[in-house]
Amino acid sequence: LSDIATKGLDALNSLTSANPLQALKQSEPLKQLDKFTQSNPLDSLNSLTQLNPLNSLNSLLSQGGSRTLYGVITQFSQLSVSNDEARYQVVLSSQLAKLALSHNCAIFQNQSVISVVEEVLRGHGYTGIDYRLALKEQYPEREFITQWQESDLEFIQRLLADVGVYFRFETHGEHNCDVMVISDYEQGYQQVADIVYKQPSGTLDNGVESVWDMTLHSQMVEASVTVQDYNYRDAQANLLGEVNSQQKDNTTYGTDYRYDEHYKGLNSNGNSNNGIDSDTNNNNDDADDENSGDIDTDDSNGNNNDNSSDISTNSGNTSNGVESGEWYASIRHERAISRQILIRGKSNQANLAPGQHIRIKGSAIAGIDEGIMILTVQGQGNRSDAYELSFTAIPYQPLKPYRPEPIPFPTIDGTLPARVTSPDNDTYGYIDTQGRYRVKFNFDLKKWRNGEESLWLRL
Structure with a gap:
């Protein structure tokens, strides 16, 4: 059994992929799934098909280091x-890739x-070993989040x-598995050793790990982000805000x-905001939210699990400004700023991966004294060429975390059938003091207590 070639892709907030065709190639985007494809000449088909579905790819490198x-x-x-x-081809993907095969509509x-996100992961057998929270915010x-005709992977992304919030992957050496790390600030990056900037001599690197061919691309981005919304509970409230973080x-x-x-609320998440009632939390709980694609279900079995954040408990009962209008404007502008400068380069550091914070020694590029944060990695090599990685990165800036690109909500065309509900033994549909009803959506497969199948809706 020998490897002819391997390719891959790895990126922050994505899955890693590797794909062996003609060359050893691995690429990893920050935020995507991990996938590794291998082309092998084998003595028999059975020698590979009998492998356990859970596998590792080790000893990819001819030089000193190795990566599993x-x-x-x-x-x-x-x-x-x-x-x-x-000759056969095998694709080794992250465990998270399996979530792409489950499509759901849920509340x-x-x-x-x-x-x-934790409920979805645990529904697929994830435990506290398989994922880790490294969160700053609570x-x-x-009140209501909807999954609408999406795979579980698309939904949590x-x-x-x-x-x-971004996610990356790291290896758990003791338990022999990949770990999904979920984080929202710069301390969630993986700190790794410094690496020297040095061009290889011809096709030989003498086993010295280095970085070379670094280039910088900068572009103009938006100077500010303006947000506006409407809350029917306080129709006169001013929810217009603007943020310029630079x-x-x-x-x-x-x-x-x-x-x-x-x-x-503009300055708070809605638990208390100048007369706005606090019977719900941050998101508008009107029927308009059905079209937002955000509906969440109650997890009576695992709402409080043992995998708490490194920084916060994420209890949900918070009165800070997270998910307020100005907070959304701020993280959207942070996303724009993170696209302002993009660095590309090459390396023979096999363990380079998205989400790593690395300092480059001897680079002529200005403005990266604090180091760079790796976004994507794509590597390749074969029997005749040395292993080589191409990467993209952004300058590391304290207090300016990487923010992923927002993904559009799925849209619901037309109307959704639902039935007005009420608690047991009620003859008529129950309404609250504002004349709102609760309903049971036909697409919802979950079992709820009677009269609690949805948020309060205006009809």
Whole structure:
């Protein structure tokens, strides 16, 4: 059994992929799934098909270091057969890739975004070993979150990106598995050793790990973000806000106006805000939220699990400004600023991965004295060429965390059938003091207490 070639992709907030065709190639985007594809000549098909679905890919490098990638085999192909050998292709993906095969429509109630993500992960067998929270903020409960015709993977990616939370992967050496790290600030990056800037001599690097061919690309981005929303409980409330997190930067211009970020208060998340009633939390709980694609279900079995954040408890009962109007404007502008400067380079450091904070010694690029944060990695090598990585990164800036690109909410075309509900033994549909009803949506498969199947809705 020998490897002809391998390719891959790894990125922050994505899954890692590797794909062996003609060359050893691995790439990792920050925020995506991990996938590693291998092309192998084998003596027999059975020698590979009998492998356990949970596998690791080790000893990829001919030089000193090695890296172990853990995951699940998601694809297997026979590429060619001859008298001398049979050649196959295998795709090794992160365990998270399996969530892309589960598509759901669901409702979640009275849970924070982090709580919903944990519920989905635990529903797929994830334990406290398989994922880790490294969060700075405490995220408030939302009264209603909807998953609408999305895979579970798409759903949690959308929820996390909406509140500026990214995820990356690291290896758990003791338990031999990959770990999903969920974080919202710069301390969630993985700190690694410094690396020297040095061009290899010809095709030889003499086993010295280095970085070379670094380039910098900068662009103008929006100078500010303006947000606006509407809360029917206080129709006269001013929910218009604007944030410019880089007021002294003369390379920014223009305004990104974003309407309907689904917040109740401009300076608070809605638990208390100048007369706005606090019967719900941060997101608008009107029927309009059905179209936002954000609905959450109650998790009576696992709302409080043992995998708490490194910084906060994320209890959901918080009165800070997280998920307020100005908070949304701030993280949206942080996203714009993180796109302002992009660094590209090459390296033979096999363990380079998205989410790592690295200092470069001897680089001529200005403005990266604090180091860089790796966004994507794509590596390749074969029997004739040395292993080489191409990476993209952004300058590391304390107090300016990376924010993923928000993912559009799915839209619901037309109307959704639902039935007005009430508690047991009520003859008529129950309404609250504002004349609102609760309903049971036909698409919702969860079991709720009678009269608690939804948030309060205006009909």
